[in-house]
Amino acid sequence: MSGKADWATKDYYKELGVSKDATTDEIKKAYRRLARANHPDSNPGDTAKHEKFKSVAEAYDVIGEPAKRTEYDEIRSAPRFPTGGDGGFDVSDLFGQRGAGGGGFGDMFGDLFGGGRPRQARPQRGADVESSATISFEDAMDGVTISLRLTSDAPCPSCSGTGGKPGTKPHICMVCEGAGMVASTAGGAFTLNETCPACGGRQLVYDDPCPTCHGSGRGRSARSIQARIPGGVKDGQKIRLRGKGAPGENGGPAGDLFVHVKVTAHRLFGRKGDHLTLDVPVGFDEAALGADIKVPTLKHGPVTLKIPAGTPNGRTFRVRGKGAKKADGTNGDLLVTVEVQVPAVLDEAAREAVKAYREAMADKPLRSKLFEEA
Numbered sequence: 546m547s548g549k550a551d552w553a554t555k556d557y558y559k560e561l562g563v564s565k566d567a568t569t570d571e572i573k574k575a576y577r578r579l580a581r582a583n584h585p586d587s588n589p590g591d592t593a594k595h596e597k598f599k600s601v602a603e604a605y606d607v608i609g610e611p612a613k614r615t616e617y618d619e620i621r622s623a624p625r626f627p628t629g630g631d632g633g634f635d636v637s638d639l640f641g642q643r644g645a646g647g648g649g650f651g652d653m654f655g656d657l658f659g660g661g662r663p664r665q666a667r668p669q670r671g672a673d674v675e676s677s678a679t680i681s682f683e684d685a686m687d688g689v690t691i692s693l694r695l696t697s698d699a700p701c702p703s704c705s706g707t708g709g710k711p712g713t714k715p716h717i718c719m720v721c722e723g724a725g726m727v728a729s730t731a732g733g734a735f736t737l738n739e740t741c742p743a744c745g746g747r748q749l750v751y752d753d754p755c756p757t758c759h760g761s762g763r764g765r766s767a768r769s770i771q772a773r774i775p776g777g778v779k780d781g782q783k784i785r786l787r788g789k790g791a792p793g794e795n796g797g798p799a800g801d802l803f804v805h806v807k808v809t810a811h812r813l814f815g816r817k818g819d820h821l822t823l824d825v826p827v828g829f830d831e832a833a834l835g836a837d838i839k840v841p842t843l844k845h846g847p848v849t850l851k852i853p854a855g856t857p858n859g860r861t862f863r864v865r866g867k868g869a870k871k872a873d874g875t876n877g878d879l880l881v882t883v884e885v886q887v888p889a890v891l892d893e894a895a896r897e898a899v900k901a902y903r904e905a906m907a908d909k910p911l912r913s914k915l916f917e918e919a
């Protein structure tokens with residue numbers, strides 16, 4: 546015979562093939578029938594039947610005695626549900642897939658669900674989670690720590706995913722006898738198992754559904770996490786943050802979080818890979834004669850750029866190390882493209898100067914080449 550330590554893990558009702566609400570008389574009848582059928586004297590050499598005989602005797606020893614039965618029922622019907630809060634991510638948490646700790650619901654009901662799927666606690670990696678974030682151009686350069694709010698399917702917080710009215714006790718689903726699956730009525734040549742329609746595969750049923758989730762057991766959970774976006778991130782890039790996804794089960798590692806990063810445009814600067822780009826207006830005189838011009842950088846204050854004499858419109862100059870941060874910690878460059886400006890309005894002095902220039906260039910017509918072959 547076994548002690549009370551076994552009670553939580555043994556289903557004596559199932560052993561005797563009776564319902565939890567069976568009368569003492571029904572239990573006695575069931576025991577007698579099973580004891581007779583499995584008695585060692587009538588089954589010599591059949592060890593399976595010997596074992597069954599022992600276990601039905603053990604079961605009857607407990608639930609056949611009203612005082613012991615009451616105590617047994619109390620142990621069995623008082624599962625310590627996880628209280629939620631930090632939010633598991635899978636209802637299966639509730640049904641005994643959580644390995645560490647022990648003593649939870651799963652341990653209590655371990656045998657209850659016997660015969661179905663194996664219920665061993667296997668470490669399982671948490672799911673990968675996707676999210677998106679929009680950050681400023683400057684933050685994309687330096688890197689930034691952002692707060693992300695992630696929502697995911699989680700057990701209903703009111704009933705911890707059981708679907709039952711809080712405070713009420715479940716009983717084993719009588720339709721599937723606690724297996725969660727029933728043979729399909731679709732039939733034909735094959736027997737198919739389908740989720741039990743009465744308990745939805747949950748194996749237990751409640752008389753009153755949870756008022757929050759209306760019996761579905763499902764809820765949404767939200768959590769906030771801090772995520773570090775590394776400097777140099779580009780618009781449209783997906784950042785992988787290891788271990789920031791859904792938590793693992795049974796000591797398995799957490800999944801990863803993928804953050805789809807959008808970077809807002811800057812008023813002046815553009816991005817080209819690890820380089821920054823900047824369009825700078827220059828005067829015709831500066832392009833023609835050459836000039837030292839001051840250009841802004843994003844982070845390092847203005848720098849002086851030498852425009853050589855005879856610089857054509859659209860030429861790009863490179864200012865080293867003033868670009869975006871690269872993965873290796875160094876910086877890309879700032880690419881400065883000159884835009885030669887034509888003044889819309891000239892004052893008198895400027896007009897005279899430009900006229901003088903025209904006269905000086907009279908013998909070097911710009912378009913002569915166009916007509917050489919015509």
Ligand SMILES: [Zn+2]
Pocket residue numbers: 718719720721722723724725726741742743744745746747748
């Ligand atoms: Zn069922």
Ligand SMILES: [Zn+2]
Pocket residue numbers: 701702703704705706707708709755756757758759760761762763
């Ligand atoms: Zn609920």
